[in-house]
Amino acid sequence: MDAVLMWFICVCTLLFAVFSFRWFYVDADGDLTLLWAERYGRSPAELRGKVAWITGASSGIGEALAYELAKYGVKLALSGTKVDRLEAVKTECLAQGPLKDDDVLLVPFDITDFSKHSECFEKVVGHFKKLDILVNNAGRSQRARFDEITTEVDYQLFGTNVFSHVSLTRVVLPHFLSNGGGHVMVNSSIAGKYGLPNSASYTGSKHAIQGYFECLRTEFEAKGVNVTVACPGPVFSNVIERCFTGTPGEVFGEKQKETDKRMSTSRCAQLMAVALANNLDEVWISLQPSLSICYLSQYMPTVFRRVIIPRFLTPQKFAKLREGRN
Ligand SMILES: *[C@@H]1O[C@H](CO)[C@@H](O)[C@H](O)[C@H]1NC(C)=O
Numbered sequence: 001m002d003a004v005l006m007w008f009i010c011v012c013t014l015l016f017a018v019f020s021f022r023w024f025y026v027d028a029d030g031d032l033t034l035l036w037a038e039r040y041g042r043s044p045a046e047l048r049g050k051v052a053w054i055t056g057a058s059s060g061i062g063e064a065l066a067y068e069l070a071k072y073g074v075k076l077a078l079s080g081t082k083v084d085r086l087e088a089v090k091t092e093c094l095a096q097g098p099l100k101d102d103d104v105l106l107v108p109f110d111i112t113d114f115s116k117h118s119e120c121f122e123k124v125v126g127h128f129k130k131l132d133i134l135v136n137n138a139g140r141s142q143r144a145r146f147d148e149i150t151t152e153v154d155y156q157l158f159g160t161n162v163f164s165h166v167s168l169t170r171v172v173l174p175h176f177l178s179n180g181g182g183h184v185m186v187n188s189s190i191a192g193k194y195g196l197p198n199s200a201s202y203t204g205s206k207h208a209i210q211g212y213f214e215c216l217r218t219e220f221e222a223k224g225v226n227v228t229v230a231c232p233g234p235v236f237s238n239v240i241e242r243c244f245t246g247t248p249g250e251v252f253g254e255k256q257k258e259t260d261k262r263m264s265t266s267r268c269a270q271l272m273a274v275a276l277a278n279n280l281d282e283v284w285i286s287l288q289p290s291l292s293i294c295y296l297s298q299y300m301p302t303v304f305r306r307v308i309i310p311r312f313l314t315p316q317k318f319a320k321l322r323e324g325r326n
Pocket residue numbers: 056059060061062137138139140187188189190191231232233234235237239
């Protein structure tokens with residue numbers, strides 16, 4: 001009898017281990033807190049009626065997030081530089097159902113033109129009378145060796161990826177404070193968690209985002225300002241085509257392949273909506289093996305730098321991983 005019971009317990013433990021390994025590891029496309037929140041936390045449907053302003057909404061993750069939030073009835077201000085693309089995104093947002101024409105406002109502007117930020121914000125608040133969520137999502141990537149990058153590219157990349165978000169957030173913050181709170185989401189990257197070879201200025205910019213927005217949270221959370229830093233891994237978007245290199249004015253121009261192992265923008269947007277609804281402070285949104293690399297770098301930094309990188313993550317291997325090619 002005892003032997004039967006023991007076998008039963010062993011088999012159950014094994015099954016539990018196998019299933020949780022699948023769920024926690026093989027199929028995981030986000031960090032554990034995020035996946036937990038998706039299953040057992042608040043649904044993004046609770047965001048209905050809020051007003052969100054998304055920058056970089058004309059393509060990629062920003063576009064997908066607009067559709068995701070529109071589905072739940074979140075009113076939207078959409079920004080980007082290409083007006084015809086924004087109009088197409090608006091049409092698709094309205095097709096999701098809950099929103100009326102008046103609920104989606106287009107605010108096209110160049111995010112690196114800081115002098116326009118106040119004016120654009122006035123437009124948003126003038127229309128909706130309030131703003132609840134700011135999603136700082138615009139950004140560009142980079143492929144270039146450390147020593148080939150010119151300072152001009154460093155400045156441009158920080159302008160787009162960091163200072164534009166910081167400036168816009170400063171413009172919006174007083175409104176959040178007087179309005180009893182608000183939520184800032186910013187698009188960092190798993191490159192905000194460790195050194196991604198062949199993109200020093202990009203990685204630097206993402207680490208800078210972590211720093212700036214961590215400070216925002218520590219200073220203002222008690223005053224009702226929630227901050228979510230999203231760190232996506234490889235996602236399908238045209239970000240590679242418009243990617244910086246080391247030379248001013250040059251773009252990388254390589255297209256992603258369909259066979260690349262990347263997450264879809266729609267799945268990324270789903271998880272970002274969960275992060276917003278549950279006020280998660282930092283979320284990692286990525287398929288394996290990039291997700292595990294994030295865990296290793298965060299929780300075993302010395303082993304990661306001294307053992308894993310030299311043995312398993314040569315710059316060539318890293319380059320393949322980030323394009324989603326094994
Ligand atoms: C957000 O960050 C991810 C990871 O770096 C990137 O793939 C994505 O294109 C970014 N989104 C935008 C709009 O830049």
